[in-house]
Amino acid sequence: MTFLLRRLAFYLAAFLVAATINFFLPRMLPGDPIAIMFSSAGADLSLENLNALKLTFGFIDAPLHEQYLAYLQSVFTGDLGRSIKYFPLPVTELLGRALIWTLGLMGIATVISFTLGSFLGVFAAWRRGRLVDSVISLGAIFSSSVPAVVVSLIMLFVFGYTLRWFPNGYAANPLLDPAWNWQYISSVLYHGTLPMLTLVFVLTGGFAVTMRNNMINLLGEDYIVMARAKGLSDNNVMLWYAARNALLPTVSSLAIAIGTILGGSLVTEVVFNYPGLGNTLYQAIIARDYPVIQGQLLIMTAAMLISNFVVDLSYVLLDPRLKKA
Amino acid sequence: MKLLSQLLHNKKALVGLIILTIIVLVAIFAPLLTEYSPTRRVGRPHQAPSWDHWLGTTRLGHDVFARLVHGARVSLAVGFGAGLLITVIGTVLGIIAGYKGGVVDEIINFFTNMVLVIPNLPLLLVLAAFIGQASPLVIAIILGFTSWAWGVRVTRSETLSIRQRDFVKSAEMLGEPSWRIMLFEIFPNLISIVGINFIGSVIFAVITEATLEFLGLGDPNTVSWGIMLYNAQNSAALSVGAWWDLLSPCFALAFLGLGLALLNFAIDEIANPRLRTGGMLNRWTRMVRIGEGKL
Numbered sequence: 170m171t172f173l174l175r176r177l178a179f180y181l182a183a184f185l186v187a188a189t190i191n192f193f194l195p196r197m198l199p200g201d202p203i204a205i206m207f208s209s210a211g212a213d214l215s216l217e218n219l220n221a222l223k224l225t226f227g228f229i230d231a232p233l234h235e236q237y238l239a240y241l242q243s244v245f246t247g248d249l250g251r252s253i254k255y256f257p258l259p260v261t262e263l264l265g266r267a268l269i270w271t272l273g274l275m276g277i278a279t280v281i282s283f284t285l286g287s288f289l290g291v292f293a294a295w296r297r298g299r300l301v302d303s304v305i306s307l308g309a310i311f312s313s314s315v316p317a318v319v320v321s322l323i324m325l326f327v328f329g330y331t332l333r334w335f336p337n338g339y340a341a342n343p344l345l346d347p348a349w350n351w352q353y354i355s356s357v358l359y360h361g362t363l364p365m366l367t368l369v370f371v372l373t374g375g376f377a378v379t380m381r382n383n384m385i386n387l388l389g390e391d392y393i394v395m396a397r398a399k400g401l402s403d404n405n406v407m408l409w410y411a412a413r414n415a416l417l418p419t420v421s422s423l424a425i426a427i428g429t430i431l432g433g434s435l436v437t438e439v440v441f442n443y444p445g446l447g448n449t450l451y452q453a454i455i456a457r458d459y460p461v462i463q464g465q466l467l468i469m470t471a472a473m474l475i476s477n478f479v480v481d482l483s484y485v486l487l488d489p490r491l492k493k494a
Numbered sequence: 495m496k497l498l499s500q501l502l503h504n505k506k507a508l509v510g511l512i513i514l515t516i517i518v519l520v521a522i523f524a525p526l527l528t529e530y531s532p533t534r535r536v537g538r539p540h541q542a543p544s545w546d547h548w549l550g551t552t553r554l555g556h557d558v559f560a561r562l563v564h565g566a567r568v569s570l571a572v573g574f575g576a577g578l579l580i581t582v583i584g585t586v587l588g589i590i591a592g593y594k595g596g597v598v599d600e601i602i603n604f605f606t607n608m609v610l611v612i613p614n615l616p617l618l619l620v621l622a623a624f625i626g627q628a629s630p631l632v633i634a635i636i637l638g639f640t641s642w643a644w645g646v647r648v649t650r651s652e653t654l655s656i657r658q659r660d661f662v663k664s665a666e667m668l669g670e671p672s673w674r675i676m677l678f679e680i681f682p683n684l685i686s687i688v689g690i691n692f693i694g695s696v697i698f699a700v701i702t703e704a705t706l707e708f709l710g711l712g713d714p715n716t717v718s719w720g721i722m723l724y725n726a727q728n729s730a731a732l733s734v735g736a737w738w739d740l741l742s743p744c745f746a747l748a749f750l751g752l753g754l755a756l757l758n759f760a761i762d763e764i765a766n767p768r769l770r771t772g773g774m775l776n777r778w779t780r781m782v783r784i785g786e787g788k789l
Contacts, residue, residue, distance in 0.1 A: 183611045194624050314755030316701040318708050319744045330732050432615035454710050462623045469616040
């Protein structure tokens with residue numbers, strides 16, 4: 170229990186750091202921070218609205234520390250300001266809508282690639298030095314070294330534009346209304362296939378390598394030899410003695426990988442014009458919509474911290490020693 | 495030197511080195527490889543590859559091949575520059591934290607863990623967006639100062655175990671100053687980790703620079719692979735059928751990534767005597783670079 174509480178406190182501190190970066194960045198740059206933050210609005214913003222925005226971001230007539238507290242207050246009350254491009258849409262609402270698509274895409278891709286990668290890694294380690302191992306390892310090296318943006322673009326070119334197997338953008342057929350019917354859901358699946366395949370391709374290699382390395386390190390352990398000496402079947406030893414223990418560090422590497430997965434999915438969404446966070450962010454960058462750009466850092470950080478916490482929880486379940494600690 | 499000769503006997507390392515050498519040579523001799531300037535309009539927009547323009551032209555009529563070979567310079571410079579910065583910061587902090595222990599360790603370790611849980615790309619996006627149009631140099635610098643955490647973590651944990659060895663103990667008994675111990679006793683034993691960290695960071699920097707530029711945060715006047723991707727995407731190269739415009743930088747990035755990754759895995763194999771045949775296993779690469787290696 171104290172373990173989890175300590176982690177929670179730590180995550181809170183990390184979130185505070187992200188918010189602090191957001192606060193100081195515009196103030197540290199040369200020039201007028203208010204002008205920088207809201208310049209892209211031009212004359213569209215009425216004085217009243219501008220003042221409300223200034224208040225949200227802590228631009229008040231007060232010493233710096235009071236400004237900082239004002240900003241923190243808006244962040245922790247869930248007020249991330251309003252998008253300048255889509256004024257008066259609140260940033261949280263804009264990003265919240267997009268977040269659902271990103272989480273869906275990312276979540277499913279992570280589960281698939283983690284499972285697939287772990288199995289490939291276990292298999293490669295079990296047959297290390299053989300042909301299967303070389304094929305898997307080389308494939309994994311390749312998959313983990315090619316940028317997501319490159320994979321997305323090549324996928325889009327081959328399957329979207331050349332073979333025309335899959336659509337080139339959007340999360341669903343824009344003519345359909347979102348609803349819980351098969352027509353809409355199948356459209357979502359159809360449109361999600363290419364981005365999903367891209368992410369799975371990009372992520373699987375890393376998981377496979379991690380799992381393989383952990384496995385090989387474990388295969389020399391005494392209890393593996395013991396299990397074999399008992400006459401247990403190969404599959405039994407491989408899955409229940411070696412793989413099970415090798416999974417532990419792999420799960421902790423998953424926590425660190427979440428940032429990468431987020432990044433990968435951002436780029437993939439931009440390429441496939443998928444309406445998730447990545448694409449929203451891309452539009453915000455083009456329009457220099459700073460409240461949105463800042464808001465995404467906080468939301469992404471929160472997403473990352475929550476997933477880290479989930480990993481912590483699963484770690485406690487996987488490793489009974491931590492329960493007592 | 496031992497590392498180098500081992501590298502030359504490793505098939506993966508050899509292929510990786512060859513790929514890297516080709517790209518470095520292309521970057522160095524870029525002006526000799528093409529008669530065209532990468533920033534001049536030398537043809538009609540979106541011409542298909544031909545004898546005159548090996549990889550066709552962009553929408554603005556720039557020669558794609560000329561941009562590709564000149565762009566290699568920027569990608570390599572940012573990759574190796576930022577990679578070096580990341581590695582130096584990571585190694586120095588990691589050794590100090592691991593060797594000094596105590597409060598120093600706790601402080602460094604706390605910040606390292608903190609940086610590790612703040613997602614890297616979103617942070618870079620905010621930094622780059624406020625900077626405006628980030629030049630390759632600026633990108634390299636912000637990469638260097640935001641991405642060192644993984645290096646600290648691995649270096650620190652390895653330093654912790656080396657610190658317990660006899661030769662470190664005896665150096666301490668002899669009264670060697672701690673900077674000397676860290677530099678001459680511990681650092682040489684970390685060389686393979688530092689190598690893995692360095693190459694992993696280079697891969698990361700190359701990919702991230704391309705990603706930031708692709709997302710429109712780079713300086714559009716730069717000639718680099720990321721800006722090529724950005725321009726191709728913005729001129730809807732795929733929908734008008736100008737695949738050469740987009741795929742050329744794609745393959746260049748994939749080629750460079752592959753070369754570096756092969757090299758990295760080879761160092762990993764060499765560093766780990768436990769199961770040489772299968773290789774590439776080791777304690778500290780539990781997390782390999784999936785943590786930070788790519789986006």
